[in-house]
Amino acid sequence: MNPANRHLTLAGIWLVLLAMPYWLPFVGGYTELGSRVVVMALAAMALNFLLGFTGVLSFGHAAYFGLGAYAAGMTIKYLVPSTLLGILAGVVVGTLAAMLIGALIVRLRGVYFAMVTIAFGQVFYFITFRWNAVTGGDDGLTGWQRQPIDLGFTTIDILGNDKAFYYLVLLFFALAAGAMALILRSPFGRTLLAIRENERRARFLGIPVERHIWISFTISCCFVSLAGALYALLNNFTDPRALRWDQSGNFVIMAVLGGMRSFWGPLIGAAIFVALQDYVSSHTENWMSVIGLFFVLVVLFFPRGILGIRRRKEAS
Amino acid sequence: MTLLRVENARCQFGSLVAVNDVSMIVEPGELRAVIGPNGAGKTTFFNLISGYLPPTAGRILLDNQDITAMRPHARVAQGMARTFQITEIFPELSVRDNIRIPVELAAGHRLRPFISMQDRAAVAQSADRLLEISGLTRKADRLAGELSHGDQRAAEIMMALALKPRLLLLDEPTAGMGDQETYDITQLIRKLHKDQKLSIVLIEHDMRVVFHLADRIMVLAEGAVLAEGTPKEIAANQAVQTAYLGTAA
Numbered sequence: 004m005n006p007a008n009r010h011l012t013l014a015g016i017w018l019v020l021l022a023m024p025y026w027l028p029f030v031g032g033y034t035e036l037g038s039r040v041v042v043m044a045l046a047a048m049a050l051n052f053l054l055g056f057t058g059v060l061s062f063g064h065a066a067y068f069g070l071g072a073y074a075a076g077m078t079i080k081y082l083v084p085s086t087l088l089g090i091l092a093g094v095v096v097g098t099l100a101a102m103l104i105g106a107l108i109v110r111l112r113g114v115y116f117a118m119v120t121i122a123f124g125q126v127f128y129f130i131t132f133r134w135n136a137v138t139g140g141d142d143g144l145t146g147w148q149r150q151p152i153d154l155g156f157t158t159i160d161i162l163g164n165d166k167a168f169y170y171l172v173l174l175f176f177a178l179a180a181g182a183m184a185l186i187l188r189s190p191f192g193r194t195l196l197a198i199r200e201n202e203r204r205a206r207f208l209g210i211p212v213e214r215h216i217w218i219s220f221t222i223s224c225c226f227v228s229l230a231g232a233l234y235a236l237l238n239n240f241t242d243p244r245a246l247r248w249d250q251s252g253n254f255v256i257m258a259v260l261g262g263m264r265s266f267w268g269p270l271i272g273a274a275i276f277v278a279l280q281d282y283v284s285s286h287t288e289n290w291m292s293v294i295g296l297f298f299v300l301v302v303l304f305f306p307r308g309i310l311g312i313r314r315r316k317e318a319s
Numbered sequence: 320m321t322l323l324r325v326e327n328a329r330c331q332f333g334s335l336v337a338v339n340d341v342s343m344i345v346e347p348g349e350l351r352a353v354i355g356p357n358g359a360g361k362t363t364f365f366n367l368i369s370g371y372l373p374p375t376a377g378r379i380l381l382d383n384q385d386i387t388a389m390r391p392h393a394r395v396a397q398g399m400a401r402t403f404q405i406t407e408i409f410p411e412l413s414v415r416d417n418i419r420i421p422v423e424l425a426a427g428h429r430l431r432p433f434i435s436m437q438d439r440a441a442v443a444q445s446a447d448r449l450l451e452i453s454g455l456t457r458k459a460d461r462l463a464g465e466l467s468h469g470d471q472r473a474a475e476i477m478m479a480l481a482l483k484p485r486l487l488l489l490d491e492p493t494a495g496m497g498d499q500e501t502y503d504i505t506q507l508i509r510k511l512h513k514d515q516k517l518s519i520v521l522i523e524h525d526m527r528v529v530f531h532l533a534d535r536i537m538v539l540a541e542g543a544v545l546a547e548g549t550p551k552e553i554a555a556n557q558a559v560q561t562a563y564l565g566t567a568a
Contacts, residue, residue: 185432185433186432189431189432189433189434190423190424190428190429190430190431190434191428191429191430191431191432192432193416193419193420193423194420194424194429196409196412196416196420197409197412197420200408200409200410200411200412201407201408201409201410203403203407204403204407204408204409204478206391206392207369207371207391207392207395207400207401207403207407208395208400208420208421208424208478208482209392209395209396209421209424209429209482210392210424210429211390211392212392218430264411
């Protein structure tokens with residue numbers, strides 16, 4: 004793609020996102036749905052930082068998503084009634100957990116890495132599931148809600164005003180997406196591409212591959228836990244399903260659906276996933292089978308995802 | 320001043336001794352060829368030097384520093400770079416990015432999350448120069464995986480060269496190439512050796528290439544050193560002729 008086209012695409016994406024609360028009602032949506040799309044897109048793009056740009060498949064990202072959600076909720080419920088501190092706590096807890104677990108597992112590759120990430124994810128799932136007194140167990144963490152943000156000169160009511168909360172979410176999304184894009188265009192980001200492309204070559208060019216995968220895993224989980232914290236705030240609630248393995252699978256589906264070799268692919272994937280989920284689940288409980296079928300079709304006919312179609316046309 | 324000293328390197332897989340107490344000394348600026356029939360242990364010997372495999376016994380010293388226990392990426396930092404028998408590049412990145420990555424690594428930008436305009440320009444300049452040496456300038460924006468076999472080989476050598484190594488290890492640089500490509504690569508290696516005084520160790524099957532390029536030749540057979548000397552001495556060596564040249568030619 005030439006630079007002019009790229010700038011145009013970028014401007015288009017941000018215009019659509021910025022105006023979402025205003026056009027969404029015309030296509031049968033509502034602001035909260037828009038917030039969910041953006042939160043899920045953030046999670047899927049963060050996963051794709053690792054999957055699409057480092058070449059490492061994690062099937063346990065929901066663990067850090069859920070840790071972010073619980074840490075945010077529990078901070079607001081038990082410690083300080085502050086939305087921003089809740090988000091901060093979510094990111095810190097999720098990132099620290101990822102640093103620790105990442106250090107233990109970066110020597111594994113391929114399916115072994117994926118299996119171990121699932122296993123660690125399930126550990127956190129069962130902790131939240133069983134530890135009733137603190138996490139609320141199967142019923143989820145209730146009895147708290149996001150708090151208005153006091154800026155000193157004015158207060159933003161993100162609880163009563165759906166649109167205000169949407170733009171808060173979009174702000175965090177923009178910061179995270181910008182940070183990831185910058186990292187990927189840096190020398191460090193290129194070492195990640197090198198590892199994805201050819202691990203042996205990367206190693207024999209002097210890249211300590213394990214250390215770089217560990218850093219990439221940590222960055223990826225940092226943004227996934229941010230998404231988790233925002234997700235808990237969106238629902239004023241979180242439950243153990245947020246860290247179960249099928250949630251991890253959903254992130255992978257979103258990334259692959261949209262196109263994991265493209266930066267914005269997971270955004271498209273998340274939008275389709277969330278919209279289908281919202282629409283189909285109002286008709287049938289078995290909404291997952293429709294998404295599953297759609298996913299199979301995309302993978303069969305467009306193995307590079309939805310954004311991969313466009314690229315193929317350009318090449319031919 | 321010895322650049323590379325291999326002392327009694329041994330590599331054993333179970334009861335199979337792939338490399339049997341091989342010693343080698345490479346002086347700075349030397350171009351050393353390692354030849355031998357298939358299964359002689361040439362590539363395994365290379366893997367011991369570059370750190371792909373740990374030796375069962377023996378020592379490897381680069382510039383009098385013991386690097387036997389160093390992992391591959393640490394050996395690169397000590398000034399060692401290698402290519403592989405089967406070309407190892409980054410197929411879905413542009414040729415330019417293939418070269419740019421090692422240039423950035425050599426410049427110490429490995430962990431930098433951003434890069435100044437000045438450093439970026441310096442990197443681009445080095446990459447352009449390497450592209451020019453290899454004759455890949457016109458193909459710089461194509462994906463490396465789309466290049467011909469010979470061009471991929473040239474790109475891989477340039478990637479190793481971008482690391483500014485003191486010692487370059489080339490594993491069969493002309494494997495699977497046609498006459499013209501073999502000639503081009505040979506000229507490229509010759510240029511690097513003569514113009515930049517680069518020390519090179521190469522494994523090669525093509526005898527024309529070996530006798531054309533090498534200062535000294537080491538012949539391996541069944542994991543052990545059969546002979547070592549100048550191309551003339553090796554060509555005249557009776558043991559080598561029967562064990563290797565006789566059967567291959």
